[in-house]
Amino acid sequence: MVDTSGIKLDAAFTQIQQDIDGVFDELLPVPNDTRRRLVEAMRHATMGGGKRVRPLLLVATAEMLGVARDPALRAACAVEAIHVYSLIHDDLPCMDDDDLRRGKLTVHKAFDEATAVLAGDSLHALAFEILTDERSFTDPFTRAELARTLASASGMNGMAGGQVMDMAADSATYDLPTITRLQQLKTGALLAASVEMGAILGKLQPEGRAPLRSYARDVGLAFQIADDLLDVEGDEETVGKAVGKDSEQGKQTFVTLMGVEGARNQSRALMDQAAGHLAQYGSDAALLIALAKFIVERDR
């Protein structure tokens, strides 16, 4: 196993958090008309919070492949914009009805529901505005490929489809293969897209992306198992959102199906497996492997 002791993951997170905040600040100037409230809501949701796991996955993959940081950060902001729009809509009263997100009020609480719907929609569009901007990526094939990857990861065959399956989980009784499929769509697709987009920026051909895809699939599943564990064992203040909701709602999760210890062992096995897929990259993969470890062991 690659030695990750030299990786300063805290510093990498701090840096990506600053960088992503910086790009959103630049992308979201507050206009001098009645759209002010919309853009303020978009800034509230995108800036000054969040672990930025997806941006770090994308930037770390790109960095491993020798891509300059600036275009990688742009692509990372597009992924984060999609993630944040989904959180805003997910938190709405008609969905999960949450008041707290990333330690702050949710958008519909800090603003209002209509603004939350439209701020989510505007962030959704912003993601594709970023990816198709020739100032971000000069090569049209790269722009089209990045946009294609993110669109298919976020729609009905990705994140949004997974959210629908998750909503239906309250009434349906799902077994482990179904829960796995659900989570691959709901969370896994966007995590995988982050890695894939780093590989696209690194000009890897689809067949050359296979090891990174396998890494991303395992990390995605480990991420969700860790999330289910946090819902059972996490501290609300540290996690930054409500915990214990799954069991309150009687939902099937990896933890209800495998038990706490089983789930923890499974997520660690996935982490080892994920690291194994990156063997060909040697010590260049140290940051991605450290990130996989963090995802499994995190308390937030």
Next chain:
Amino acid sequence: MVDTSGIKLDAAFTQIQQDIDGVFDELLPVPNDTRRRLVEAMRHATMGGGKRVRPLLLVATAEMLGVARDPALRAACAVEAIHVYSLIHDDLPCMDDDDLRRGKLTVHKAFDEATAVLAGDSLHALAFEILTDERSFTDPFTRAELARTLASASGMNGMAGGQVMDMAADSATYDLPTITRLQQLKTGALLAASVEMGAILGKLQPEGRAPLRSYARDVGLAFQIADDLLDVEGDEETVGKAVGKDSEQGKQTFVTLMGVEGARNQSRALMDQAAGHLAQYGSDAALLIALAKFIVERDR
């Protein structure tokens, strides 16, 4: 003025309605899992209704420039997917709270609010899935340009931004230039994008698109003035949605600012002006000009 008497606009509308329904039917197979409800909601919203003005604008522009119908229909479905997602979200209880759309129940009434939010989000993503699919458009520059045009027309500097300004219009007192700007964003941006995307498919360079852009700007404004007139004078059953809502809400519209006759004259002047911009295309522009006339004179 170009003779449009040979144009069978009714037949063109019937054909585009059938074609767009056909492409959505192909793009939205009902899955055999708990995403079924989501996809059924997407089908409810996209198929079997709507005038398809935006698709016809796009396809007519493309046809005038010698583009094959199949790729034009794909791009047209992407625009329509964005339009329909915006209607679904606009109809939500926290927004306009409408029960009726295109003569059918709105999505949150026929299904539920959460499904409506996610069906809108999924259609939003679908638009970019279509545009970045290399099976639709082989040239990567075309894919990236189409996606860029649609993303910027639908986000905070386009449709969504216009919707926010429209919501604020209930409390703010807008003058004519502000209402014009609002409508250019809310409705005009997507109508203009439809024409622009036809021009992109026709391989017109940005400088060569100027006459078509001018046509689209005038048509967009005329469209909204006609919409405001319908809200005052239209028949709910023919229009297919609630009428009289603007005045109930005490909103400023083109009609309140210009009067019924003033608004009607203005929309006719815009139609003549729109037709004038297409002089260089001679009789090839007959369908686009007939469409501009329809937009001004429509009763639905």
